[in-house]
Amino acid sequence: MIIPKQFQLLGQTIVVEWDDSLVHTQDALGTTHPRENKIKLQKPNKGWGVPIEKLEHTYYHELTHWILLSMSQTELFQDEVFVDTFAGLLHQAIKSAKGEMKF
DSSP states (O other): OOOOSEEEETTEEEEEEEESSHHHHTSOSEEEEGGGTEEEEEOOBTTBOOOHHHHHHHHHHHHHHHHHHHTTOHHHHHOHHHHHHHHHHHHHHHHTOOSOOOO
């Protein structure tokens, strides 16, 4: 799976970027920044490695926050259990997909 550098939701371009300090300053692997139209992900480094699957899940977690925000679902946007579960299911469905439908 490739984590994109940017994507669009409802005409807004959301930029995805690495942050070297998230785990140390916010004890987080990812954060959503609505005012900046950004997702920031903790960059793996020599002192602190992270499995790629965990980074992928974190990306989907932050993407789910963005989708809910775009839908004006503020209660669900703030519901970390819902967001994390939904993101995990989305990640698994996309990651485990096999084959290609032809039409």
